[in-house]
Amino acid sequence: MKKQITISVNGEKHTLEVEPRELLVHVIREKLRLTGTHIGCDTTSCGACTVLLNGKSIKSCTVLAVQADGKEVSTVEGLATAEGLHPLQEGFKENHGLHCGFCTPGMLMRAKELLEHNPNPTEEEIRWGIAGNLCRCTGYNNIVKAIQYASAKMQGKETPSTEPEFV
Amino acid sequence: MIPAPFDYAAPGSLEEAFSLLEQHGDEAKILAGGHSLIPMMKLRFASPEFLIDINNIPGLSHIKEEDGYLKIGALTREAELETSEVIRAKYPIFLDATKLIADPQVRNMGTVGGNIAHGDAANDHPAVMMALRAEVVISSAEGQRTVPIDEFFYGFYMTAVQPNEILTEIRIPVPGPRTGNAYHKLERKVGDYATAGVAVQLSLDENGVCTYAGIGLTNVNPVPMRAARSEEALVGHKLDAERIELAGQYASEDCNPSSDLRGDEDYKRAVVKALTKRMINKAIERATS
């Protein structure tokens, strides 16, 4: 019953044998050992498992690995380059966009697609844009600021003040 | 949670999919976005033995006006409605609805066809399709048939789609001038299913007399429901406050909500009344602007 699938993860091709019932998040974490992608709720609610599938943010706890056959997967491990952190990662660091960090990989991947579609989102658009990602720690304000920081940086604009807001 | 074992195929054509359906009968399920089916399989509410993934079948994903219809391919993702030019220009009701369906990641996977084919009165598209008097195109090895939305929902998770068939397209009659539509649902938090939801489409003549009314209700009846008496109260009349009040009253009387964690029956009836009035007003505003 096993199926052979080929997925490209952060640019690297992998050919794997999977059962049809295996979830993409399990293949990413347990077979490819990329444990940056987290499992929070396992019920499509929290967004901790968010990765990009052909550039679109999806919750990998609710996608079968066989559905990703022939597609490109991007995870948080692929964000930073030899030149340094991705502007989003830098934004989260500068703005205290995380406390425990559990939600962060999912937030980053969701924000990545958001900024690709809408490079200069309003605060409201950012808040609707991350509506599928839950954070138990930050109160979201610094996450919004982190995304605003990345938005400015990616457009070559001056980045906003990084005075953190503690709530 | 991992679903129970099943076998899987992703055919590249409708013909192949039909022959797989033929082979596996009602042991098989169609997999579209998977965002209703996979959660149910993880919870063992569903354990199909075979999944037929239709995502590799070309021709099932489009949004276009043609032959007097707005045609939406079954595999069209919710997210695609949000960015479609024709939807933005003429069918703002879909923008109202999609914004309130789950969250961006779910909308990247979930399909319009799947949202209806799931046959769940808690989903938002069924009420919208009722307000717009959509027709559902269902295909099989024998050919195609078209089912009006009022004959589509049979019962809890049951629709007109038979085990050998695939829902391929939804067709919405292109509305005439001075038409407005709107949808809203009350939800406890972003991403929640509706406590109650109301979809309205209205057309007016030059004198402001209502010539068409479509009103669909979400999650206040075992199956998606048309507020027929409310529609009748509007058609042929000028829509003054009294008429609108009456339509709201009828909808709240005719629905059959059950008391649950989202609210008790009386509360939900009150929500239906308030939302019906509000959506009628919003549809009028859009029809006249």
Ligand SMILES: Cc1cc2nc3c(=O)[nH]c(=O)nc-3n(C[C@H](O)[C@H](O)[C@H](O)COP(=O)(O)OP(=O)(O)OC[C@H]3O[C@@H](n4cnc5c(N)ncnc54)[C@H](O)[C@@H]3O)c2cc1C
């Ligand atoms: C966390 C979460 C929140 C959600 N919130 C909402 C919400 O607020 N409002 C809302 O409306 N929905 C909501 N949904 C449901 C979501 O919109 C689903 O994606 C949708 O209901 C089903 O579409 P799908 O393409 O994922 O279908 P699938 O899950 O693939 O299929 C659903 C059912 O329909 C059948 N089917 C699908 N396509 C076809 C076809 N073309 N022909 C024949 N049968 C077919 C399948 O066999 C299955 O039985 C939510 C889902 C999640 C996970």
Ligand code: FES
């Ligand atoms: S683990 Fe996938 S959404 Fe929470």
Ligand code: FES
């Ligand atoms: S930083 Fe802890 S959950 Fe978001």
